[in-house]
Amino acid sequence: MNRLAKAMTIAGSDSGGGAGIQADLKTFHQFGVYGTSAITAVTVQNTLGVTGVYPLPTEAVAQQMHEVLRDIGTDAAKTGMLFNAEIIEAVSREISHFDVKKLVVDPVMIAKGGAKLLQDEAIAALKRFLLPLAEVITPNLPEAEFLSGLRIETPEQMREAARAIHQMGPRHVMMKGGHLQGDAIVDILYDGRDFFEMEHERVPTRHTHGTGCTFSAALTAELAKGTPLVEAVDRANRFIVEAIRTAPQIGGGHGPTNHWAAVK
Numbered sequence: 554m555n556r557l558a559k560a561m562t563i564a565g566s567d568s569g570g571g572a573g574i575q576a577d578l579k580t581f582h583q584f585g586v587y588g589t590s591a592i593t594a595v596t597v598q599n600t601l602g603v604t605g606v607y608p609l610p611t612e613a614v615a616q617q618m619h620e621v622l623r624d625i626g627t628d629a630a631k632t633g634m635l636f637n638a639e640i641i642e643a644v645s646r647e648i649s650h651f652d653v654k655k656l657v658v659d660p661v662m663i664a665k666g667g668a669k670l671l672q673d674e675a676i677a678a679l680k681r682f683l684l685p686l687a688e689v690i691t692p693n694l695p696e697a698e699f700l701s702g703l704r705i706e707t708p709e710q711m712r713e714a715a716r717a718i719h720q721m722g723p724r725h726v727m728m729k730g731g732h733l734q735g736d737a738i739v740d741i742l743y744d745g746r747d748f749f750e751m752e753h754e755r756v757p758t759r760h761t762h763g764t765g766c767t768f769s770a771a772l773t774a775e776l777a778k779g780t781p782l783v784e785a786v787d788r789a790n791r792f793i794v795e796a797i798r799t800a801p802q803i804g805g806g807h808g809p810t811n812h813w814a815a816v817k
C-alpha cells in the first residue's frame with residue numbers, strides 16, 4: 554500500500570455537519586486522506602443559520618495542533634474559522650514551529666446567514682501572521698474585498714484584488730467567483746506572475762452551505778497527496794461542482810453539499 558497522505562484542519566465545528574471541521578474531515582476521507590483536526594470554536598448551527606459561537610481557549614487550540622503535529626505530523630494543513638487575533642497568532646506559531654509548508658488559508662469571516670465567524674479586529678492579525686505562511690489563500694469575493702479594501706464587481710477587479718492580496722505574503726491567491734452574478738462562475742488563480750482563469754457552470758440551487766470549506770478541504774487533500782497546485786485546484790473545483798450538483802436535500806434552509814461526490 555502507498556504511504557497514507559495526512560491533512561490537518563484547524564477550524565470551527567459546525568453542528569449541522571455541512572461546513573467547518575465536519576465538512577473538512579468528510580472531504581479528506583472522500584479523497585483517501587487521513588484527517589486530523591484542531592477545533593478553534595464550537596458553533597451552534599443548522600441549515601437555517603448560526604445561533605451560537607463559543608470560541609475555545611487559545612491554549613486548547615495550540616495544544617491540539619502541537620500534540621497531533623509532534624506525533625502524527627501532516628503533509629498539508631488548512632485553516633478555516635479562526636475567530637480572533639489571539640487564536641490566529643497561536644495557530645501561526647504552531648504552523649511555523651512544525652514548518653508546515655503546504656498551508657491552505659480559507660479566510661472565513663462571515664457565514665452565509667450573516668453570522669460573524671471572525672472578529673473585525675482579527676483581520677490585521679490574519680494579514681500579519683498567517684498570510685505570509687500560506688501556500689494558497691482561498692477568499693470568496695466579500696473576503697477579498699475586506700482583505701484588499703477594493704470593490705470587486707468584475708473579473709478585472711478580481712485580478713486587481715488578487716494582486717493586492719498576493720502582496721500580503723501568500724504564494725498563491727485562489728479567488729472564488731461564486732458571489733458574482735451570472736450563469737457561469739469564474740474563479741481566478743494568481744501566482745504572483747500569471748493568472749489562470751477557471752470557468753464552470755453555476756448550479757441553480759440553494760444548497761450551497763459549506764461550499765468554501767469543502768472546496769478548500771479538497772484542495773488541501775490533493776496537496777497532501779503531492780498533486781501540483783494548478784491540478785489540485787482543478788480537481789477541487791470539479792469535486793465541489795459535483796458536490797453541489799448532487800447535494801442531498803437536508804434541512805429546511807441552505808443544505809450541505811454532497812461529501813460523497815465522485816473524486817475525478
Ligand SMILES: Nc1ncnc2c1ncn2[C@@H]1O[C@H](COP(=O)(O)OP(=O)(O)O)[C@@H](O)[C@H]1O
Pocket residue numbers: 692693694729730731732738740754755756757758761763764765766768790793794797
Ligand atoms: N451554485 C454554484 N454552482 C457551481 N459552483 C459553485 C456554486 N456556488 C459556489 N460554487 C463554487 O464553490 C466554491 C466556493 O464558492 P464561493 O461561493 O465563491 O465561496 P464561499 O462558499 O466561501 O462563499 C467555488 O469554487 C465556486 O466556484
Ligand SMILES: Cc1ncc(COP(=O)(O)OP(=O)(O)O)c(N)n1
Pocket residue numbers: 564565566567572573574596633634661663664665666670761762763764765766767
Ligand atoms: C464552523 C464554520 N466554519 C465555516 C463556515 C462558513 O463556511 P462556508 O464554506 O463559507 O459556507 P457558508 O457559511 O457560506 O455556507 C461555517 N458556516 N461554519
